[in-house]
Amino acid sequence: MITLDARPVLRERSTLSAEAYTVIRAAILRRELHPGKKLNVRELSERLDLSATPVKEALLALSQEGLVLSIPRRGYFVPSIDSSEIMDLYLLRSVIEGLGARLATQHANHQTDHTLLDILGELDSAANTEHTEQYGNLDFRLHQTIWEASGSSRLIKTAETLSGQIRLLMSHSNELPNRLTTSIEEHQRIVDAILNRDAARAEQEMRHHLENAARLMSDSPPGANDQ
Amino acid sequence: MITLDARPVLRERSTLSAEAYTVIRAAILRRELHPGKKLNVRELSERLDLSATPVKEALLALSQEGLVLSIPRRGYFVPSIDSSEIMDLYLLRSVIEGLGARLATQHANHQTDHTLLDILGELDSAANTEHTEQYGNLDFRLHQTIWEASGSSRLIKTAETLSGQIRLLMSHSNELPNRLTTSIEEHQRIVDAILNRDAARAEQEMRHHLENAARLMSDSPPGANDQ
Incomplete structure (x- = not known):
């Protein structure tokens, strides 16, 4: 599968972060994680059978790419657009x-x-x-x-x-x-x-x-x- | 004289800040302060016969407007463009x-x-x-x-x-x-x-x-x- 270059934050990280990144990104693009949805780190960790750290790193990389919206003190969301x-x-x-x-x-x-x-x-x-x-x-x-x-x-x-x-x-x-x-x-x-x-x-x-x-x-x- | 709206940071400040803002802005636009020049707060304060505070507030407002370049740990500069x-x-x-x-x-x-x-x-x-x-x-x-x-x-x-x-x-x-x-x-x-x-x-x-x-x-x- 061809993906965009992972952003710098991810390049030096573990393969677990890269895995979380690939799976979450695909779910957003397929709208399985639908626009407007709040992305809960614990929920995603359980679903992906990973610890919180690679999930957080993946969300950070995706937010730098504009595919995840990071709102201070509120968390991560799938961007919606009207x-x-x-x-x-x-x-x-x-x-x-x-x-x-x-x-x-x-x-x-x-x-x-x-x-x-x-x-x-x-x-x-x-x-x-x-x-x-x-x-x-x-x-x-x-x-x-x-x-x-x-x-x-x-x-x-x-x-x-x-x-x-x-x-x-x-x-x-x-x-x-x-x-x-x-x-x-x-x-x-x-x-x-x-x-x-x-x-x-x-x-x-x-x-x-x-x-x-x-x-x-x-x-x-x-x-x-x-x- | 018609000027652009002062940016929010300046709206609630003193008339001294507004004065520093107007004078520094005009000097940049007339290129008396030429592109690439470092803007020294003390030097500007002396020239304008003002304390450092209104000068700093004016530089901050101008940097939000893109007319002054603020470089962390290096200071304020007049932007240059090739x-x-x-x-x-x-x-x-x-x-x-x-x-x-x-x-x-x-x-x-x-x-x-x-x-x-x-x-x-x-x-x-x-x-x-x-x-x-x-x-x-x-x-x-x-x-x-x-x-x-x-x-x-x-x-x-x-x-x-x-x-x-x-x-x-x-x-x-x-x-x-x-x-x-x-x-x-x-x-x-x-x-x-x-x-x-x-x-x-x-x-x-x-x-x-x-x-x-x-x-x-x-x-x-x-x-x-x-x-």
């Missing part, structure tokens, strides 16, 4: 990542091209075998590769502050009926524009892709079918 | 504030229209009397009014994290030869699009305005004529 915030987030992403795609096209080299084509191939396999969690991780990696190729440190930093919620919402949008087919096509068109060094088209395709996802999601917000 | 970062910042602003103008147009009401026209009138007076510091404050207020009218809390938050550097660079760009005349015209076109409820044009005019400023500034970065 419909108006989804539209906000996706519109902001569409312009920031649109600019990212434009700049990435201007800076792209053979290495970037290879990475993008590799991820596109893996996305295709994940879609065909209907591994939506893996698809979500690859989807995120494709977007991350593009914004990192932009060469703009401020753009990267801004995109990173949104990344936890981006990853959470991807797991929702990729489960919408027939979404994977159009999602693959939209990603292909973005990568095609970058490979052809057409910066304006890359920006336009990225904006189109995210505006499209926003529209689909505002028609069926997360949580609508969760109960 | 040419590549300027391009980064302005391109990011162009898409974020472009979206802000689009959304503001969709949400605009008579109150927004009035505020924008008022600021435009004041901008015109400041340009005619060549009050560049006042022009910078009004310029910032116009942009802030538009992004706040967007109704997108995430967009507002993102714009706010950039606001200190935005304000600093405005003071530079507005001092470039003949800049005020084109700047006024560009702002008029943005406001005109919003008043005519043409969201696509408002976005386009805002992007054009900021891309233009970025181009001008990369031709003569701050500091080039400061010595």
Whole structure:
């Protein structure tokens, strides 16, 4: 299974922390731990048959990644996001990542091209075998590769502050009926524009892709079918 | 003189703090305190004929506003920004504030229209009397009014994290030869699009305005004529 890089806090920790991290993260992305839920350390320790320390370390790593919300004196929660915030987030992403795609096209080299084509191939396999969690991780990696190729440190930093919620919402949008087919096509068109060094088209395709996802999601917000 | 709202930390403080805040802020924006300079509390206290407390409170308020950089165990500094970062910042602003103008147009009401026209009138007076510091404050207020009218809390938050550097660079760009005349015209076109409820044009005019400023500034970065 492909996961995002574990955050620094986890890199030097035990394999038990890494295990707790992987399991809790997957449960959040599959919404088995549903948005808004309080994450109780003792409960999670018992469920995972681990002591409290690796669970706490995993929650800390996940909160740094934006996939867990840490509220002082109240504890850890699965972040929830309402419909108006989804539209906000996706519109902001569409312009920031649109600019990212434009700049990435201007800076792209053979290495970037290879990475993008590799991820596109893996996305295709994940879609065909209907591994939506893996698809979500690859989807995120494709977007991350593009914004990192932009060469703009401020753009990267801004995109990173949104990344936890981006990853959470991807797991929702990729489960919408027939979404994977159009999602693959939209990603292909973005990568095609970058490979052809057409910066304006890359920006336009990225904006189109995210505006499209926003529209689909505002028609069926997360949580609508969760109960 | 019109200044930005003092930040919360200052609102409940003494008039001495407010005085220190106003004087230090103006000196930074006029680059009398030049980018990169360490801000020594004792030196500032002597110059302003004030005790250390109001000076420290002013520096704290300015650091919350992004106009002073606070580095733990090293002290306070005037932020500096290099040419590549300027391009980064302005391109990011162009898409974020472009979206802000689009959304503001969709949400605009008579109150927004009035505020924008008022600021435009004041901008015109400041340009005619060549009050560049006042022009910078009004310029910032116009942009802030538009992004706040967007109704997108995430967009507002993102714009706010950039606001200190935005304000600093405005003071530079507005001092470039003949800049005020084109700047006024560009702002008029943005406001005109919003008043005519043409969201696509408002976005386009805002992007054009900021891309233009970025181009001008990369031709003569701050500091080039400061010595």
